[in-house]
Amino acid sequence: MQPLRPADPAAIGGYPLLGRLGEGGMGLVYLALAGGGRHIALKVVREGLDDPQVLARFRREAQTVARVRSRYAAAMVASGLIEEPFWLATEYVPGPTLRQAVQRFGAPPAGTCVRLLAALATGLGEVHAQGVEHRDVKPSNVVLAPDAPRLIDFGIARGEDQTQITRTGGWNGTPGYVAPEVLREQAFGPPADVFSLGVTIAYAATGRPPFGAGPVEAVLLRTINDEPDLAGLPAELAAPLAAAMAKNPADRPTAQELAVACGAPARTSRADSGDRPAAPGGLQEGFASDSAYQNITALAGQPVPADVATAVRQGLVPDGHGKTGRPRRAGVIAGAAAAVLVLGSAVAFRYIGGGDGDDGDRTPTGRTAAGATVTADPRPSFEGSVSDLSEGRSGFGSFLKNNIGRKVRLKVGLNMDIKVTDGKGAAIDISGAEHDNVIFQVWSACEGGLPENGKPEIGRCTAYHVNIGNDERPWRGLNFVHGEFTFQGNFEVSGGADYQGQTLYSLLPVAAD
Numbered sequence: 001m002q003p004l005r006p007a008d009p010a011a012i013g014g015y016p017l018l019g020r021l022g023e024g025g026m027g028l029v030y031l032a033l034a035g036g037g038r039h040i041a042l043k044v045v046r047e048g049l050d051d052p053q054v055l056a057r058f059r060r061e062a063q064t065v066a067r068v069r070s071r072y073a074a075a076m077v078a079s080g081l082i083e084e085p086f087w088l089a090t091e092y093v094p095g096p097t098l099r100q101a102v103q104r105f106g107a108p109p110a111g112t113c114v115r116l117l118a119a120l121a122t123g124l125g126e127v128h129a130q131g132v133e134h135r136d137v138k139p140s141n142v143v144l145a146p147d148a149p150r151l152i153d154f155g156i157a158r159g160e161d162q163t164q165i166t167r168t169g170g171w172n173g174t175p176g177y178v179a180p181e182v183l184r185e186q187a188f189g190p191p192a193d194v195f196s197l198g199v200t201i202a203y204a205a206t207g208r209p210p211f212g213a214g215p216v217e218a219v220l221l222r223t224i225n226d227e228p229d230l231a232g233l234p235a236e237l238a239a240p241l242a243a244a245m246a247k248n249p250a251d252r253p254t255a256q257e258l259a260v261a262c263g264a265p266a267r268t269s270r271a272d273s274g275d276r277p278a279a280p281g282g283l284q285e286g287f288a289s290d291s292a293y294q295n296i297t298a299l300a301g302q303p304v305p306a307d308v309a310t311a312v313r314q315g316l317v318p319d320g321h322g323k324t325g326r327p328r329r330a331g332v333i334a335g336a337a338a339a340v341l342v343l344g345s346a347v348a349f350r351y352i353g354g355g356d357g358d359d360g361d362r363t364p365t366g367r368t369a370a371g372a373t374v375t376a377d378p379r380p381s382f383e384g385s386v387s388d389l390s391e392g393r394s395g396f397g398s399f400l401k402n403n404i405g406r407k408v409r410l411k412v413g414l415n416m417d418i419k420v421t422d423g424k425g426a427a428i429d430i431s432g433a434e435h436d437n438v439i440f441q442v443w444s445a446c447e448g449g450l451p452e453n454g455k456p457e458i459g460r461c462t463a464y465h466v467n468i469g470n471d472e473r474p475w476r477g478l479n480f481v482h483g484e485f486t487f488q489g490n491f492e493v494s495g496g497a498d499y500q501g502q503t504l505y506s507l508l509p510v511a512a513d
Contacts, residue, residue, distance in 0.1 A: 124193050176223065240258055380409070387442070466505050
């Protein structure tokens with residue numbers, strides 16, 4: 001958790017703020033105090049943001065989260081959607097994410113993994129019974145609270161009666177965890193959540209993602225075509241996880257069937273929309289007596305302040321802080337990973353999307369008909385806006401191809417969403433501060449035009465992927481200007497390898513001349 005800044009308000013929606021938990025390109029997440037001393041995570045859209053799609057997603061998220069009633073999902077507390085600042089408050093879930101726990105401690109014991117699968121499948125079953133799909137189940141969206149795990153971040157979830165808000169050819173989710181039918185046909189549904197849960201628990205039980213790591217396009221193609229790598233999986237998990245990750249969604253169990261297969265009691269009625277369902281008998285008690293699980297949850301770190309006075313003493317709230325102003329501009333990501341609640345509706349990764357950038361000099365000298373600026377010596381430059389199927393207008397992909405091995409100046413607008421990753425290209429918990437790079441992907445062209453459904457497909461359409469930064473040369477600098485993400489700076493271009501029409505480029509930050 002980070003301290004409040006002078007521009008931060010003292011309270012939002014009547015809830016006193018105790019510190020910053022996280023920050024996204026379009027808003028912030030605060031730790032706040034509700035009645036009875038209960039802590040909440042309060043998500044706020046950045047004031048002045050006029051992107052109607054982002055605001056529509058945020059409102060949809062609030063509507064969706066309000067419907068979720070599960071012992072194993074973070075519950076909504078309140079929201080403010082009428083006037084700025086727009087905000088959404090959910091229960092604060094203390095504890096590490098499953099991803100953090102595996103990275104620090106390795107794979108939990110088999111019994112703990114079975115218990116996790118039973119609880120999370122129960123939670124998904126309750127969510128599905130209420131007509132909601134999560135759509136981004138992954139290790140960083142599972143928080144290991146001391147009493148039981150919770151599914152969090154319903155930022156790209158959708159109710160069965162809600163209209164999808166996305167661009168042509170896009171899908172929501174995280175590579176390596178998204179179901180193959182979503183990649184192929186954008187066919188969402190409860191079975192896709194079951195697939196993602198299976199991948200998540202397989203990662204927890206083995207310490208590695210079952211569809212491998214590496215370039216994004218390679219992970220996607222393995223997800224579509226290859227069987228998951230389940231080597232080393234405990235015997236008691238082999239059958240349920242293999243079923244959960246079946247390629248054909250019709251062959252997968254429902255979330256409730258998966259929970260029962262792992263020892264959770266069967267439910268005989270639809271979860272109601274009132275109070276949260278009670279925890280199935282034995283599951284909650286099992287976590288309380290699971291020493292391995294309890295040792296993991298100790299990773300949560302410093303306790304949160306009980307009140308404003310304590311937050312002041314801890315340096316989280318400036319003494320005398322009482323501004324009524326609203327959140328101002330800030331960087332891409334910050335805050336404690338224990339919060340694990342971010343602006344999923346605003347920065348949720350869509351595979352047709354994403355990018356961001358660094359500051360640097362540029363020297364435009366000529367302009368093309370499409371508005372892109374390309375400069376020759378001493379350092380080639382590109383300035384322009386990029387979107388899917390815009391290669392003929394922007395020429396950004398050709399610019400990268402023609403400048404492999406060279407240092408270039410870039411000022412690029414990306415009319416798409418982003419994916420923040422670690423230095424190896426793996427998606428990370430967006431609420432962490434340790435991000436190293438950004439990956440975005442642009443569809444270049446489709447053989448014979450777009451498919452009948454109007455959505456690009458791997459194998460028929462070509463694309464290029466751009467990875468900015470790595471472990472040795474990390475990069476940060478996302479901006480959101482005039483309705484699109486932008487990045488700029490000086491970079492060295494490398495890569496150019498092609499895999500079934502998918503070309504990967506890397507941009508490593510370099511000093512200006």
